[in-house]
Amino acid sequence: MINQPNILWICTDQQRYDTINALGNSHINTPCIDSLVRSGVSFGQAYSQSPVCTPSRAAFLTGRYPRTTKCRQNGQAMPPNEKLISRLFADAGYTCGLAGKLHLATCANGIVETRIDDGYEVFHWSHHPQPDWPENAYTQWLKSKGTSWEELYSGQSTDYIKHGVPEDFNQTTWCAEKAIEFIESEKGKPWFFSYNCFAPHHPFDPPAEFLSRYNPDDMPLPKTRPEELKNKTIYQQLDGQFAHNDPSSYDIGKMTDNDKQEITAAYYAMIELIDKQVGRMVGALEETGQLENTIVIFMSDHGEMLGDHGFYLKGPHFYDEAVRVPLIFSWKDRMQADLRADGLVELIDIAPTLLDAAGLDIPEYIQGRSLLPILLGQKTANYHRDYVFSEYYNAWTHKHAYGSMLRTRDEKVVVYHGTDQGELYDLKSDPNEYENLWNNPSHTKNKLRLMKACFDASVFTMDPSPPRLGPF
Secondary structure, eight states: OOSOOOEEEEEEEEESSSSGGGTTOTSSOOHHHHHHHHHHHHHHEEEOOSHHHHHHHHHHHHTHHHHHHHHHSTTTOOOOOOOOOOHHHHHHHHEEEEEOOOOOSSOOOOOOOOOOEEEEEEEESSSSOOOOOOOHHHHHHHHHOOHHHHOOOOOOOOSSEOOOOOGGGOOOHHHHHHHHHHHHHHHHHOEEEEOOTTTTTTSOOHHHHHHHTTGGGGGGGOOTTTTTTGOOHHHHHHHHSSSOOHHHHHOGOOOOHHHHHHHHHHHHHHHHHHHHHHHHHHHHHHHHTTTGGEEEEEEEEOOTTTTTTOOOSSSSSSSHOOOOEEEEETTTTOSSSEEOOOSSSEGHHHHHHHHTTTTTOOTOOOOOOOOOHHHTTOOOTSOOOOEEEEOOOOOOOSSOOOSSEEEOOOOOEEEEETTSEEEETTTTTTTTOOOOOOOOGGGHHHHHHHHHHHHHHHHTTTTSSSOOOOOO
16 A cells, blocks of 8 residues: 555444445435445445454454453453554554443443553543443543533433433534544544444433434334244343343333334434434545545444344344444545445454555454455455354353354354254345244254354364364
8 A cells, every 4th residue: 555544443332234324224314324335345244253342342353253352241351462453553653542432341330441452542431421430531521511411311202212412412422523633633644543432322312303303103113023932042032021131121022113113213313423423524534635545444343133033232142133233444546436245244354454454464363354355346245254153152141141153145053052042044035034943853954064164163263273164
């Protein structure tokens, strides 16, 4: 590359793949993200390495699988010997900054997240908007404005959604403010910035002015099939009774269709607020003359069930709604424009891609595979991997859930370790993953073949990295 590109890495929290207008969702308004789609490459089959925050973030920030990093659960700290890609860019002379959450260690019960040597010179930490820590930089910013989250948060609107902080004072907006300040201050130097807002993570609480743009009656209902959970695992059956062990908030058995549509409207409204901030940050790049030398990434750490299959939020689930996320790369006049890439990719592929694009060495310990040949039009966009692999190691309230998922283009297997339960889907005939074939005798051969492939994939995530698996 002629010049080392700047990196603007936009990562939302809990945003599923089908939430962008230009990629097929006519119910949501995302003009600024749509513009990134048109100016760049969007990967329609991008998968997280875990359906929960910390292990997913540990994976894509290192280019290594959760099992490898040993950062496998929410609240489990990243080992200090792991190197984040931000550290690698800092070592290469980049100024690195962050606004929002990092979530590579516990930050519950008033405990502030412990940092490793992450390379971030500018660090505006705000795990979530609520003022649970005085160290929350967003809380401090509100105080400097003469207000507070408690004063601004309107609270309950209906049984399941809330009116959140107005746009000008919202954490999503604050993250963009900090990003823009950084972009303007670092003009002329190579930089790397992580925009990590908390939205559209629950609670579903957009600003009232954004919620008013969505008529619940126009929203789609969740994808479910009558009696679907009867052939699913105990984890789905329990979560179908209430979402994320929180029956006071998401008792799905009591929800009306309108309740579900209101939640979808609120979720979309939160994403529209994010979209506006994407536009502001890209606008700052244009105004400062940096757009032509900046790679912009838009993605999320994992998905949101949003009522599909009978439950909300997240958990030990590997439906596409939980692990498939948006992933867009844009670099004006350098990368392909308006390209829809359909090959299977993993979020651990982001780190080596950025190093490759900046002309930096990719360390041997990185397990992801660079997407740069696809982005530059040197390789077909329809193939990158034979399969994607995802893991869940959390101890769940009702049962200890330890799951592994392997997904090819046409098949998916989920193995729940220590149990005889699992999931098997024929994605050609059942793309919505309604019919679990795990206990169907006529699919035993395929089940055993995919279980073996899943086991092989899990072994091939461990250090030292063995040779790549071939097709099976």
